[in-house]
Amino acid sequence: MQVELYFPLNHSNKEIRQNVILALGEIGHPDAVKPLLSYLNDPDRVIQSQVIKALGSIKDPRATEPLIMAFKDQKTHYTIKEKIADALIQMDDPQAVKLLIDVLKQKDYKDETQTRA
Numbered sequence: 001m002q003v004e005l006y007f008p009l010n011h012s013n014k015e016i017r018q019n020v021i022l023a024l025g026e027i028g029h030p031d032a033v034k035p036l037l038s039y040l041n042d043p044d045r046v047i048q049s050q051v052i053k054a055l056g057s058i059k060d061p062r063a064t065e066p067l068i069m070a071f072k073d074q075k076t077h078y079t080i081k082e083k084i085a086d087a088l089i090q091m092d093d094p095q096a097v098k099l100l101i102d103v104l105k106q107k108d109y110k111d112e113t114q115t116r117a
Contacts, residue, residue, distance in 0.1 A: 009035055018050055025054025033060045040066055049083045056087025064088065064096045072103060 008020040021039070024032040036055055042048045055063040070076050071084040088096040 021050040025057040056090040
């Protein structure tokens with residue numbers, strides 16, 4: 001993996017950042033996990049969604065806990081939570097699947113999804 005790919009993650013041009021994230025997800029190399037995780041909470045939901053999708057594609061267990069923490073965070077938008085759930089399922093990590101089931105059973109999550117319906 002070339003270190004040069006990570007530099008454009010900081011680029012001011014959103015389109016360049018999106019293309020780099022997409023490339024990192026498609027390459028699927030585990031070295032991309034750490035730089036991608038640093039953008040997991042990006043304020044731009046499109047960037048955030050692409051980071052989550054890339055992490056799901058890479059399937060590296062180092063991403064499981066940060067994704068679960070973001071999922072559990074009350075400030076995380078429900079559309080992002082749906083992307084996180086998809087990524088965790090794609091990663092096929094038994095721990096992640098169990099935790100997702102537990103979170104989905106929680107009353108707060110049920111209330112949140114019902115209020116937006």
